[in-house]
Amino acid sequence: MKRLTWVLVLVLSVAVFADTIKSVSPNNGEVVSPLAATMKLFLMMPEDAARAALKDATLASRLCNEVKSFAPGIPMQWAFQGERSKIHYELHVAENSHFRDEKVIQAPHSRYNLCNLEIGKTYYWKVAAVYQDGTSIESETRSFTVDPLTPRVLNVPNVDNFRDLGGRRGLEGRLIPQGLIFRCSGFNNNSSDGGKTPGSPRFTEEGLRIIREELKIKTDLDLRSHGETARMTTSPLGEDVNFVNNSTVCYAPTFTNSGLEVMAKNFRVFTKPENYPIAFHCIAGADRTGSLAVLLEALLGVERDEIMRDYVLTSFFCTRPHANGDILLNGLERFGKPEEPLSVKAERYFLEAGITPEEIIAFRTIVLGPGLQPSPVLQEKMTMDQIFADFPGEAKIVRPVPYFTFSEQMTLAGKEMTFGLPTWGESPVQKALGNDVGGAAFLLSNRTGRMEFLGLRPRSAMTDADYAIYNPMTKVAYAKADGSPAWRRDDFAQFKMVLPVGDPLVLVVVPGDVPADCTVAPLPELPEAPVNYLTALSGEAPVLDGKLDDAIWQLEAPLKLNDTEGNPKKSAPAVWLRTDAAHDTLYIAVRLPDTTPNGSRRNQRDASIWEEDEVEIFLAASGHSTYYQFVFNRFNDFFDGKKTDASWNVEEWQSAVSQDDEGWTVEAAFPLAQFNFDAPLEINICTTDQPGEAHYNLFTTNGSFHNRAVMGVVLLK
Numbered sequence: 230m231k232r233l234t235w236v237l238v239l240v241l242s243v244a245v246f247a248d249t250i251k252s253v254s255p256n257n258g259e260v261v262s263p264l265a266a267t268m269k270l271f272l273m274m275p276e277d278a279a280r281a282a283l284k285d286a287t288l289a290s291r292l293c294n295e296v297k298s299f300a301p302g303i304p305m306q307w308a309f310q311g312e313r314s315k316i317h318y319e320l321h322v323a324e325n326s327h328f329r330d331e332k333v334i335q336a337p338h339s340r341y342n343l344c345n346l347e348i349g350k351t352y353y354w355k356v357a358a359v360y361q362d363g364t365s366i367e368s369e370t371r372s373f374t375v376d377p378l379t380p381r382v383l384n385v386p387n388v389d390n391f392r393d394l395g396g397r398r399g400l401e402g403r404l405i406p407q408g409l410i411f412r413c414s415g416f417n418n419n420s421s422d423g424g425k426t427p428g429s430p431r432f433t434e435e436g437l438r439i440i441r442e443e444l445k446i447k448t449d450l451d452l453r454s455h456g457e458t459a460r461m462t463t464s465p466l467g468e469d470v471n472f473v474n475n476s477t478v479c480y481a482p483t484f485t486n487s488g489l490e491v492m493a494k495n496f497r498v499f500t501k502p503e504n505y506p507i508a509f510h511c512i513a514g515a516d517r518t519g520s521l522a523v524l525l526e527a528l529l530g531v532e533r534d535e536i537m538r539d540y541v542l543t544s545f546f547c548t549r550p551h552a553n554g555d556i557l558l559n560g561l562e563r564f565g566k567p568e569e570p571l572s573v574k575a576e577r578y579f580l581e582a583g584i585t586p587e588e589i590i591a592f593r594t595i596v597l598g599p600g601l602q603p604s605p606v607l608q609e610k611m612t613m614d615q616i617f618a619d620f621p622g623e624a625k626i627v628r629p630v631p632y633f634t635f636s637e638q639m640t641l642a643g644k645e646m647t648f649g650l651p652t653w654g655e656s657p658v659q660k661a662l663g664n665d666v667g668g669a670a671f672l673l674s675n676r677t678g679r680m681e682f683l684g685l686r687p688r689s690a691m692t693d694a695d696y697a698i699y700n701p702m703t704k705v706a707y708a709k710a711d712g713s714p715a716w717r718r719d720d721f722a723q724f725k726m727v728l729p730v731g732d733p734l735v736l737v738v739v740p741g742d743v744p745a746d747c748t749v750a751p752l753p754e755l756p757e758a759p760v761n762y763l764t765a766l767s768g769e770a771p772v773l774d775g776k777l778d779d780a781i782w783q784l785e786a787p788l789k790l791n792d793t794e795g796n797p798k799k800s801a802p803a804v805w806l807r808t809d810a811a812h813d814t815l816y817i818a819v820r821l822p823d824t825t826p827n828g829s830r831r832n833q834r835d836a837s838i839w840e841e842d843e844v845e846i847f848l849a850a851s852g853h854s855t856y857y858q859f860v861f862n863r864f865n866d867f868f869d870g871k872k873t874d875a876s877w878n879v880e881e882w883q884s885a886v887s888q889d890d891e892g893w894t895v896e897a898a899f900p901l902a903q904f905n906f907d908a909p910l911e912i913n914i915c916t917t918d919q920p921g922e923a924h925y926n927l928f929t930t931n932g933s934f935h936n937r938a939v940m941g942v943v944l945l946k
Contacts, residue, residue: 248311250358250366254304255373262376263300263346267292268545272378276534279541280551284921289548298390298546300382302344303375307356307368309339316358319365326353326370344384345443347407348396349377380539381407383444386436389414390514390546392539394522400530400572403597409505410596411444412522414514414546415453417465424456430465440466440508450498450509452477452517473498477511479520480556481932484563489582495521496584500591515543516553523557527575528589529596533558536571552922556932559793563676563931566731576606586611609702613735616701617670620662624669625690627738629658632684632725639945640812641910642901648909648944653681655938657728667692668739675728677938682755685724685738693718697743702735706743707752714749715742726752762942763788763912765806765815773896775887777818781807787820790916790925793932801925802844802916812945815899819844819914823863823892827919830864835875838862839917844895845934847913850906856937857904861886863893873935879903911940 255261262269271279271292282288305320320341323331334341336356346352351374359365381393391414395407418428432440440446448471449464455476464472475494482488498504511517519540526536540554558571564581565574576589586607593601603611631653639648660672667690675681685698695715699706708714709723716724716738728734743749768781787803805818821844828841839845842863849856857879860868865886871877884897901910915926915934928939 248358248366250307250309250356250368252356252368252371253306253308257371260374260376261303262378263302264382265301269378272538276537283544283548283550292544293548299384300344302342302384303346304340305343306340309358316360319357319359321357322352322354324352346375348375348379348381350375379535380542385439386433387431388416388436390543394526397531397535399597400601405529405596411506411508412514412518413508413510415510415512416449419457419512420459424459427459427461444506446506446508447471448473448498448504448507450495450507452509452511452521457512471504477517479516480553483520483557484560484931492524493582493584496579497588500588502595513547515547515549519543520557524575527561527571530572533571560932573604573606576604580610612702613672616735617660617662620664620670622663624661624663625688626667626669627685627687627691627721629671629673630684630686632682639909641906641945642813644907646908657681666740671736673728673734675730681728683726683728685721687718687721691718694740696738696740698736698738699743699747700735701737704747706747706749708749725755727755762944763806764944764946765808766946767808767810770809771816771896773883773885773898775885775894775896777894781816782818788927790927791929793924795929804914804927806943808945813901815901817846817897819895821892821916823918825920826863828862831866835868836866838866838868841919843917845915847940849911849940850908851911851942852908854937861895863888910943912943913940
């Protein structure tokens with residue numbers, strides 16, 4: 230009995246003094262976030278609250294300077310009881326409870342921040358105390374789930390603004406996989422010697438290991454200019470990484486021809502499976518990177534508010550306001566109807582850039598998986614491509630021309646001219662192709678937002694035979710006034726139709742009979758008069774004093790400017806257009822409601838007054854590319870220029886400005902003879918209200934006040 234007692238005492242003594250290790254946090258089954266608390270709070274804010282936060286200088290500074298763009302990761306903690314000097318820690322992490330393909334981390338202390346886990350995923354973990362002789366003791370196994378809040382923000386030492394485009398819902402509710410597409414700041418610094426030598430790498434040794442071994446980046450898409458990269462041809466990540474350098478634009482220029490061209494180059498990188506995983510970046514990962522990210526996310530079907538949230542998260546590195554994101558998202562809105570999803574508008578953007586439906590489908594298949602139903606826009610484009618494949622040559626028999634529904638004589642500064650409307654601000658002809666049997670096919674697209682009219686003019690190659698004119702998309706063949714679908718050379722003067730706004734129109738003109746699958750119908754009726762022009766009524770010259778009390782301003786109600794999206798606003802500036810009886814002088818008045826005055830008196834011609842509260846007036850002659858710009862601030866300081874030549878000065882003008890507690894008013898007079906216009910007058914009027922850069926325009930400028938194509942014709946009465 231005594232011997233048994235001693236054995237029990239010995240066993241209990243060993244148990245009391247045995248080493249132990251146990252998990253502390255996260256708790257088993259806990260949902261944990263890898264984000265800093267302030268970052269998470271910002272991401273969960275409604276958009277209006279987030280906009281207000283970034284407009285607050287103190288909050289914006291904190292976001293930019295204190296939180297930065299690194300996610301601190303998930304804090305792991307455990308407790309060891311024993312002699313610490315005899316052991317080291319191994320943290321085991323896996324995606325399954327059996328710890329297959331586990332990751333083992335050597336941890337110097339009893340806590341470790343676990344970074345770069347996939348959001349929304351459950352992980353299993355345990356920790357081991359490993360003795361010098363190789364034996365070990367382990368804690369119990371616990372699990373935790375990473376908060377699915379997007380975006381997935383990564384911690385790559387010395388490479389800011391690193392995040393994953395995955396984890397979000399896209400088309401048909403499909404989840405965008407993580408680990409395929411990353412956005413970040415530059416992997417190396419910009420050239421510091423004028424583009425002669427590439428800048429030094431930014432990443433640390435551990436950062437490079439994460440990029441190559443954990444993220445497994447195969448393609449480095451660099452959006453910087455060749456001056457910034459010094460035309461380097463090899464990625465700083467290594468020679469085995471595919472390196473592509475496309476000098477890229479951002480914001481409003483994204484929607485120009487050059488912007489479309491470079492974005493098409495960038496997009497094609499994402500259409501090849503062998504390029505993945507892909508990281509794209511500029512230098513800060515903000516503007517150019519942000520612009521491409523918006524386009525890719527939109528095309529994948531990510532919701533607008535989620536796209537904006539990803540864009541403005543850049544504020545945690547270098548503050549970028551929502552207004553810049555608005556430029557991108559509003560720019561995409563122009564590629565479709567309000568009720569259409571953003572993904573369809575992104576399709577039209579890339580199609581206009583020259584990307585094929587097959588390339589868009591390839592990208593979506595790589596990222597979202599096979600089996601996605603092509604949208605009607607893609608199906609329509611593929612049908613068009615099949616149609617135009619039968620017309621490989623030059624269209625020789627007819628050509629599309631503007632058709633004027635009416636014309637009248639008008640005097641402008643003593644010159645008699647024909648006022649015909651509408652004119653094509655830009656040609657709607659996207660394609661004009663022919664075949665070897667004397668046929669022609671045209672793709673026409675009216676993107677001006679105004680009513681435009683189409684005619685067909687015969688060329689010398691047109692023979693004296695019967696031709697059919699039809700739309701192969703709608704299967705409608707057009708008949709002449711007498712009901713016959715057989716068009717001969719002399720009949721083409723009858724062909725007059727309205728170009729639909731936004732929707733593409735395909736016209737085929739071929740010799741012979743109407744195709745059997747087409748229905749014959751008359752041409753749609755034309756409106757009696759065009760609607761896309763302004764009128765300037767005539768009256769007695771006003772006294773220019775900045776007050777709108779002269780009789781000429783009372784002739785009719787003013788025009789209201791629109792916001793940058795083309796929407797009317799009750800608080801928008803108002804504009805009056807008038808002329809004298811002889812149509813020699815143009816009078817313009819602008820009233821700007823404004824209770825937040827901004828700007829200062831310059832007393833200097835051609836100062837940079839467009840940076841404050843200002844009015845900009847643009848004048849041109851219809852059909853000419855040259856235009857004239859005039860800018861006024863609330864102190865009647867004056868800037869003038871000819872197209873992009875700021876050194877040009879107008880010879881004659883008068884102006885006056887008045888201010889009150891509710892806003893300010895500009896009156897201006899421009900004698901027209903000095904411009905030597907030989908065609909009807911075109912105009913646009915734009916305003917800026919600071920602070921906050923609230924922009925308004927008479928004709929929507931698509932991001933640039935200097936957009937010549939959107940100026941509208943003014944009929945002087």
